[in-house]
Amino acid sequence: MKALCFHQHGNLDVLRYEDVADPVPEKGEVLIEVKACALNHLDLWVMRGWPGLDLEMPHWGGSDIAGVVAGVGEGVIGWKTGDRVVIDHGLNPVEDEFTLRGEHSMSPHYMIIGEHVRGGFARYVKVPSQNLVKMPDTLDFPQACAPLLVTLTSWRMLIKRAGLRAGETVLVVGAGGGVNSASIQIAKLAGATVYVVAGSAEKAQKALELGADFAIDRSRVDWGRELHKMTGRRGVDLVVDNVGAATLSTSMAAAARGGRIVIVGNTSGPVAQIDVRMIFGKQISLIGSTMGTPNDFRTITDLLWSGKIRTVIEEVVPLKDGKAGFERMERGEMFGKIVLVP
Helix, strand or coil: EEEEEEECCCHHCCEEEECCCCCCCCCCCEEEEEEEEEHHHHHHHHHHHHCCCCCCCCEECCEEEEEEEEEEEECCCCCCCCCEEECCCCECCCCCCCHHCCCCCCCCCEEEECCCCCCCCCCCEEEEEEHHECCCCCCCCCHHHHCCHHHHHHHHHHHHHCCCCCCEEEEEEEECCHHHHHHHHHHHHHCCCCEEEEECCHHHHHHHCCCCCCEECCCCCCCHHHHHHHHHCCCCEEEEECCCCHHHHHHHHHHHEEEEEEEEECCCCCCCCCCHHHHHHCCCCEEEEECCCHHHHHHHHHHCCCCCCCCCEEEEEEEHHHHHHHHHHHHHHCEEEEECCC
16 A cells, blocks of 8 residues: 655654555454545644654654455454444553543553554554544535544644633633644633634634634734733733743733643744743743544534534645655645545
8 A cells, every 4th residue: 555654753844645554453343444534733743753652663643544344353243334434543551550530642652543553644554443423424534534634633722621611711822733732612612712822824814713702813923912902901811832942931920810731832932932931920820732532522523523623634645646745744834634535
């Protein structure tokens, strides 16, 4: 089969579209013919590598997967060839104190399809049968796969980790990425007032169309000062900052006294300088979050299938041209997700 893969960590020049061995489902596993798989910043980070990440090479990413069942391994029941499905990308090979209390993504053994094991940037992928969720016939495959990882991530960080409540104010730093477009919608569903920092007037307008109450075009104004004015010098109850090094200091200034900042990514770099006086002086909480649980995944697919959260797709690209999709994501040009199709 064909896959968009790499044989060593590095920048975009390591990506290759080439023939690789077909996966064979083992006991309890299902073989999925991939029909669509969306890009995430996670795929860039995995490609470049980080300490402790030990992958079987060649490796191919892709966590947001939609497809059809192409075969089943020994012991699999409830699924048959041709079933249309999406895949919960979280894997927990070991039951421990975290899984027993329903905090699967906190487990040190937690793995992600596309990160720790090969993912959906290929013709086929094999996954445990319990990771399958049936998708509606009314959705096409790009629509079904595009929002999965980002909506799961947003749901957990806003609702479970940050404890967002109706009537609170939320600032989303950045508008174009998938997590942020999902965060706007989930925060509104939770009854919050949503402010967004966007990189252009066009992205600001799209954020408003998604449901944001206020959008700041950072290409025209100092967004920290502007938010300060808009909130009457109070700040906001919760800041979503997945940019990292370039914005964290301003995000801390934007948080109200007793406010929270939730972090699930670092698109501008992982190492940030902060003034710790801001933390104890304003009694700010910094909250980390990642992915979600099997129950969270089923919650967000219910929201997606019912239309309560919109799928935001920037572009659908053939898998063989996937490098161009990576390049566009790296430049931050999109609003929503880029989807690759075999």
